[in-house]
Amino acid sequence: MKLTVKRNIFLQELQTVQRAISSKTTIPILTGVKIVLTDEGLTLTGSNADISIESFLSKEDEKAQMTIESTGSIVLQARFFGEIIRKLPEDMFTLEVLDNNQVAITSGKADFTVNGLDADNYPHLPVIDAKNQIQLPVHLLTKIINETGFAVSLHESRPILTGVHFILDNQKLLAVATDSHRLSQRIIPIEQAAENFNIVIPGKSLTELSRSFTNEEEMVEISIMENQVLFKTQNMYFYSRLLEGNYPDTNRLIPTSFNTEIDFYVPELLSAIDRASLLSHEGRNNIVRLAIASDSVILYGNSPEIGKVEEPLNYEKVTGDPLEISFNPDYMKDALRAFGDMSITVKFISAIRPFTLEPTETDLDFIQLITPVRTN
């Protein structure tokens, strides 16, 4: 195997697959990146217990200026290899497999010789057949991940809650995540014909996935197997394992009738919550208190040792019963950030029942739920 290629283009591909490579793995070959060179181009692979990423650089890609002298394959320790490539002196570099899995990396006058591993010993990626596929624009999938992924549980006590639940049914794709204190659910229409599915994808895999996309505008094809999902773009295959087990029925958690409703402009509410949380973070309970009356809405934060804050909030509309309710401001901040720059309606039943947050404009099927904190 011998190729010459543009250094910064190669580095981009390497950085993509490095998302799947951990230096902490107990399987030594998985600290490496698998490099396979065919007449079509270069494929890099990185893998860990949860995800595998395969990135393809075509020989036809002009910006890579690739010259293939002979095909072949090798595995190189990924972190170290990346550092070498990053520090080479010239724009182009040459990679050549010598005898005994030794690899020469040359650029300008610099001449590295590093030890590789036989690519035949690298684990095989799952084979995923072509059925059960849907296609989404990358920017839409990224948005769904950002809108739900933050609400997954970080505790392994209920592993199924560390994932996002995806259901394709009745030409709708539903994504929902909950850590049992808050919930976030987003639904989008899917007009393509595809078999229904019901899967739970680890939240961490989705975070890495959304960071791996390089082109917001392209389409991503999602294929599902029994215990794996594959996200495929033009130059990347991203595999994740699925979580096993039954996801709880979250639909019954979402209330439908309310006693108090109030409309906020998200960025204004977010900065007020942010200020109030400064004090709640210093206290033992980390709660803020919202007092809603017909003519005023006031937010309170308090820490006995440090001090307190009080802020009458700007709001767009309030209807229904007066209410005092306490909640964790960090859940509220996460929820508001997921909405972004829009107006939302917050709907309450009482001080002890979960409340919902939804876009005021109803063309967006996105709902969040936060459980309040009882203070007496």
Next chain:
Amino acid sequence: MKLTVKRNIFLQELQTVQRAISSKTTIPILTGVKIVLTDEGLTLTGSNADISIESFLSKEDEKAQMTIESTGSIVLQARFFGEIIRKLPEDMFTLEVLDNNQVAITSGKADFTVNGLDADNYPHLPVIDAKNQIQLPVHLLTKIINETGFAVSLHESRPILTGVHFILDNQKLLAVATDSHRLSQRIIPIEQAAENFNIVIPGKSLTELSRSFTNEEEMVEISIMENQVLFKTQNMYFYSRLLEGNYPDTNRLIPTSFNTEIDFYVPELLSAIDRASLLSHEGRNNIVRLAIASDSVILYGNSPEIGKVEEPLNYEKVTGDPLEISFNPDYMKDALRAFGDMSITVKFISAIRPFTLEPTETDLDFIQLITPVRTN
């Protein structure tokens, strides 16, 4: 005490004195910032065991838009206070001391009440009289610190070596630092009349000092007392304790006759050393080897497990005996970074004697010394 002031200007002053404030101190009042308001303006003070910083914001400073309603003083927990100021909703804010050292911080509709401490309990800063002063441009002092500070020892086994030795003598200011493996010495002419001095300033203080300057163009006045030094600019007083003890005589360490000399362009040598150190960092000894002959200069890095690198270096001129010498590439990288974009002459005696690095153009009195590593 009550004042209204522009938030971002106040924050700048606070950030300056926060360099001296540690949240880890065992003296609770030193986690606070002392705020003193007089008819002239606002003084903030932060302090720890090593350094104290005082920052002054004049009432006349138009960009601060300061309104003083009543004078006074208070101490507020610095980190927390800074976070509040940073998150206030409006451009301006009002700070008012209420009863019992309570402080109201208001901006727009947000209304914080926090607990302060009596400013009378804050430790007094040393009083430094006006003798033994020299003045330097800020950019020159910063440069001297960058040229020497990196070479101080980080180990407390010989505390005196954790500082930079400054000697004013014979109208020259000499700054030298060594950790006993490498040394860096810079000398500048001082034409002002000042009493000679001989002091050792902690390296950490100098690092904080160089980061505290906001205006490269102004002058800094350096005043020395028995165990303190004061750096004074228009708006900042920066105090540091001095290290006690005798600094070793470093002058006798610097050799004066050599057998091999070679000229390099610093950025080129630095990037080659950087590449070679990739491999030496993986090995046990962290050394690279330089082989100098009359017609070639080659740099080698090696790690038995990972691989090796070999690079013929670009150089400007070589004279004297051929030589093979091994050294720690990290000392070399630090030294080269301190020179910056220039050509240097490296002078060797033998493979086991320290070698020197000096600017090739001799109008800059700056010399560095690196001890090689014996490999047999």
